[in-house]
Amino acid sequence: MTRIRTLASLLLLLGFALPVLAQDGDKAPDFTLEDINDEEIRLTEVLENGPVLLDFWATWCRPCKQALPLFAAIYDDLKDQGFTLLAISVDDTKSMNKVKPYVKSNEWEFPVLYDPTSEVLKSFRGRTVPHAVLISQDGRIVKTWIGYHSGEEEEVRAEIMKLLGANE
Numbered sequence: 001m002t003r004i005r006t007l008a009s010l011l012l013l014l015g016f017a018l019p020v021l022a023q024d025g026d027k028a029p030d031f032t033l034e035d036i037n038d039e040e041i042r043l044t045e046v047l048e049n050g051p052v053l054l055d056f057w058a059t060w061c062r063p064c065k066q067a068l069p070l071f072a073a074i075y076d077d078l079k080d081q082g083f084t085l086l087a088i089s090v091d092d093t094k095s096m097n098k099v100k101p102y103v104k105s106n107e108w109e110f111p112v113l114y115d116p117t118s119e120v121l122k123s124f125r126g127r128t129v130p131h132a133v134l135i136s137q138d139g140r141i142v143k144t145w146i147g148y149h150s151g152e153e154e155e156v157r158a159e160i161m162k163l164l165g166a167n168e
Contacts, residue, residue, distance in 0.1 A: 028135045029123045033088065033113040036100045041086070041111050047137055050082025051163040053156065056121045056131040058091050059098040063148040064130045070153040071132070074160065075110050081164050082137075085110040090118045090129055132156065136163050 032042040046052055055071050057064035068087060075085035087108070089099045093116055103112045115121055124133050125144070132145040134156065143159055145152060 026141050028133070028139050028141050029120075030139075031120045031123065033115055033120060036103060036112045036114070041113055043086075043135075044139065046084050046086065046111075047135065047139055049084060050137050051142075051160060052084045052086055052135045053160065054086050054088055054124065054133040054135065056088045056090055056115070056124075056126055056129050056133075058089060058129050059095055059102050060091070061129050066150075067130050067132070067148040067153070069106065071156065072106070072108050072110065074153065074157050078157075078160060078164065079110075083160055083164060087112045088115050088120060089113065090115050090121055092116050134159050134163070 028043065030042065030044050032040050035041050043052065053071060053074075055064075055068060057068055059065075071085055071087075075083065079085075087103075087110060089096070089112060091099055091114075096114060096116055099112065099114070118126070121127075121129070121131060124131070124141075126146075128146075130145075130148045134142040134144075136142050142163065145156065
């Protein structure tokens, strides 16, 4: 019985020691990551311009390769209104060298960042990709999409448009 109490106490303490992970409605955790051009990008600095969509993806992920071009089109349409797309690759050090050529071949101009250990992804409650998080200009998480489902980009666009309308 003593072992069970000790184990229960240990598990309780571990639960309190775990980091609190962000969810919808929470303030987004700030982060700084390096982009494909070796520049450091900080979330709070990007948010000064307007809402941000974080799209966590990887070169080996088929659904990511479906969603990212659709998010890129939303970015192209709305970037002049203050919207920013941050595409965050979770490719590890073995596949990271495929990211920049993939981005260049698609002629994307939005920032593409590296998160090779998935630490930033995890801070947004992500476990796998694709994982998209919309953040309002005041730094609050508006909505999170896990996985990609055909047509979902219209919901993403509508949520971004609401945020942009609130900024006008």
